[in-house]
Amino acid sequence: MFSRLRRGSAVAAAILAAGLTLTACSTTSDDEKSASGEKITVATNTGDVEVTTDPERVVVLDNTAAETVKAFGITPVAIPKQLFQTDQLKDWTENDDIKDVGTHNEPKFDVVEDVEPDLIIGGYRFSKYNDDLKKVADAAGASYIDIAADDKAEGGRVAAMIRQTEILGKIFNKQDEAEKIISDFQGKLDAAKGVASGQSVFLSVVSGGKIDNGAKRISPLTAPLNVKDVFGGAGGDLHQNSGLTPEAIAQANPDWVFVMDRDAAVKPENGEQAKPAQQVFAAQEAFKGTTFADKNQIVYLDPQFYLREGIQCYGDNYQAIADAMGKK
Template sequence: MRAIRRSRFRNTTLVTGSVLCAGLVLSACGSSGGTEDPADSAKSGGAGTVTVSTAKGEVEVPLKPARVAALDNTSFATLKAFGVKPVAVPKALLPKEGFEDWQNDDSIKDVGTHREPKFEALNASEPDLIIGGYRFSDHHDKLSKIAKTVDVAPSDEAADGYVASLRTQTETLGTVFGQEDKAKEIVAALDTARTDATGATQGESVFLAVASAGKIDNGASRINRLAEPLNLKNVLSAEGEDSTSVHNDSGLAPETVAKLDPDWVIMLDRDAAVGTEDGSEAIAAKTIVDGMEAWDKTTFRTKDQVVYLAEDFYLTEGIQAYTDAFAQVATAFDTAG
């Protein structure tokens, strides 16, 4: 678990680099260090600083920062639970439901996506702190030239795996925002749901699937994170694949899945979250599954043993999403007996 160390108030804090220069050149604008002035102190609430462990090492950040740019989509629900209103977010990565206030608030800058970030808009939002990482991890150095940036995103490479790192992320953000008690509640809910799901699974075989571009493919590279703590046997591994492989068509034949005949399917519906590449209406994962003739005699079809993750799971992937997913698994497996 990442270590967290508080420090007494110091007269040093973030200089946000909010002064725009003509024809903004990112590398020339902004600084992550410097001497604090009264305006900066007021902006961060004068609460002092806290040192947290991140993917880039220990970083000293403002305690209870007033102006936060939230780029890591796995942090959105937690920040909302803490009562944090960001000054900037990648609005295209916001789930369709639950974040309408952020989506429609013109005072919250839209910073594009990790594929096409709008650094000028981010700089103009004058953040005290940028919560980067995950999809934005490749931009860390550029983000750090705008404002203090932390990467506390969950990771498959974390010591105890992705799910455990969700706990660490939540606890760290709880410390930064002075919301330790709320963070404990969120973590406790995850632990309970995970324990329930582990107890409900008894070594059944499962196909971890993804619906993308109107097809069903191997989604183990993305949602094996969910199955790892459970008592399940995955019929198709993610060996040799990375998390972006859910975007691709591997050519997996329905007949291959039918031959493996898994007891269960856990389905990630990517199209439901982000739509189709050509803008056409997405075909629901359940419609595809129910219409697959090759699966007519499979165990999961005949027993209706398919768990469809929340439609926005691909865009959330944070601790609340995994808490809900574990609860879904526990309910489905308990009901099936």
């Protein structure tokens, strides 16, 4: 896998020696300056990692961090273009100078090697390759970090996203910009909290033209809100049919439904044009007479939620929830 690494043994030895010297320090001092910035230590999902600030050649693999990096005015040298097919990252995916590293199912490690990165931002969908990507980073004299927001992190996903944004702000010396992102997000979250007062909800995903339980992906979004999942938070794999029927949903009769339209973000494998989630819901005879259908209490989340999932995306969806519930 790593046969194309170009660093010789002498360079590797130099990198190793430098790493041993630097890791002995946990604080930043004036004599730790490098060509592109200073050395800082950041907390990651795999332990503390030493990073050089203001990296010039950045590989971004984590979709939850991508919009923040872009907001800082950073242009990466490589990304997984298929996974970043969103309106917010269009400038990146259509830029031929930015290399494509494939997907988490078929990653192109040779591309990551070829771009000679200073920093690789991995994790989330790419977390299963943490060890492999760290080897690539070590050989290139780069840093590898996994700071993706984890649902099981202290304080939940929301707190983890805030920490992620703060860390990226420190790495790129964009603390003011990071604070603004967090402030905007917090305002939208507070707005959603202000209208969530114990309502029952069904957390739905529309995938393959079928309505199913999407709690596994959506429950981190609703965790800070005072709403009650009618199915108790149990949610199956988004890639499999759980067997949930429209009749069972109607019988549960939630006050509200929050819908993630996976088909809007990922094209069906059969190549056919997927029906929008609104059409799928409108076609359900079983929903007639339910509270959510009769009162039009359905919130369709950002159609690109499945591919975005970062702090900006969560903020947008909190605002959508606040706007919808605030009108009732």
